[in-house]
Amino acid sequence: xxxxxxxxxxxxxxxxxQSRGSLLRTATLLAxxxxxxxxxxxxxVLLRMYVSWPRIRSDTRDAYARKMLVNAHLDERxxxxxxxxQNRAEVPDVAVEAAPPPDTEAAVFAALAELPPRMRAAVILxxxxxxxxxxxxxxxxxxxxxxxxxxxxxxxxxxxxxxxLSKQTGDRAVDGTERSHT
Numbered sequence: 001x002x003x004x005x006x007x008x009x010x011x012x013x014x015x016x017x018q019s020r021g022s023l024l025r026t027a028t029l030l031a032x033x034x035x036x037x038x039x040x041x042x043x044x045v046l047l048r049m050y051v052s053w054p055r056i057r058s059d060t061r062d063a064y065a066r067k068m069l070v071n072a073h074l075d076e077r078x079x080x081x082x083x084x085x086q087n088r089a090e091v092p093d094v095a096v097e098a099a100p101p102p103d104t105e106a107a108v109f110a111a112l113a114e115l116p117p118r119m120r121a122a123v124i125l126x127x128x129x130x131x132x133x134x135x136x137x138x139x140x141x142x143x144x145x146x147x148x149x150x151x152x153x154x155x156x157x158x159x160x161x162x163x164x165l166s167k168q169t170g171d172r173a174v175d176g177t178e179r180s181h182t
Contacts (some may be wrong), residue, residue, distance in 0.1 A: 004152045005132050012053050015061060016046060023065060030073045030117075033109030037076070044072045066131070067139040072123045077117045111161035115154050123154040 023045065027038035045068045051054065056064050112120055118140060125131040125139060126147070136151075137144045 008053060012050055015049075017066065019062065020046075023069060024068055026066065026124065026129060027073070029112065029128060030069065030121060032113035032120070032168060041069060041072050041076070045069050048072075063135060063139070068130070070125070070139050073121065074117055107162060111158050114161060117152040118142075119150045119154040119157075123158065126151045127155070132133070138152070 002079075017142060020042065023042050024038055027041040028035060031037035031041065045065060048068055049061075050066060089130045112124075115123065121140060126133070131139070133144045133147050136147045140147065
């Protein structure tokens with residue numbers, strides 16, 4: 001194996017080891033908690049990045065990966081089978097269930113799933129990943145004003161969806177204000 005190919009592969013391997021966790025967290029949010037879909041998204045992005053690795057600038061790799069992740073998620077949502085078919089596995093002889101997520105986590109993922117994909121991406125990029133409005137607009141391929149309006153509408157929908165959750169948990173409302181315990 002040539003030295004340049006080995007160096008490229010070592011550099012890519014280092015990037016994957018460093019960034020895979022954050023990519024998986026972002027993908028899980030984009031996939032509304034669906035761990036299998038999130039894994040598929042990350043694998044798709046890493047495969048595409050490996051092929052394009054020599055052309056990706058080292059100072060913009062994280063932004064490039066985020067953009068590819070959002071694009072892969074949006075592409076997946078556009079596929080015809082995502083709209084029309086739902087694959088179901090045969091029921092196994094022995095039921096195997098993952099531990100159910102905490103109620104709060106399940107409620108947040110359910111609320112995120114109610115948002116359209118681009119709105120969900122805008123909210124996640126802006127408020128969970130702290131990406132600037134300009135960078136979010138670049139990732140989504142739209143104007144900054146669109147990012148702002150999509151984020152505002154998305155947050156309003158999340159607040160409405162999660163309003164009942166704050167009543168169940170007690171301490172804080174969705175908007176962060178204190179609730180009384182009487």
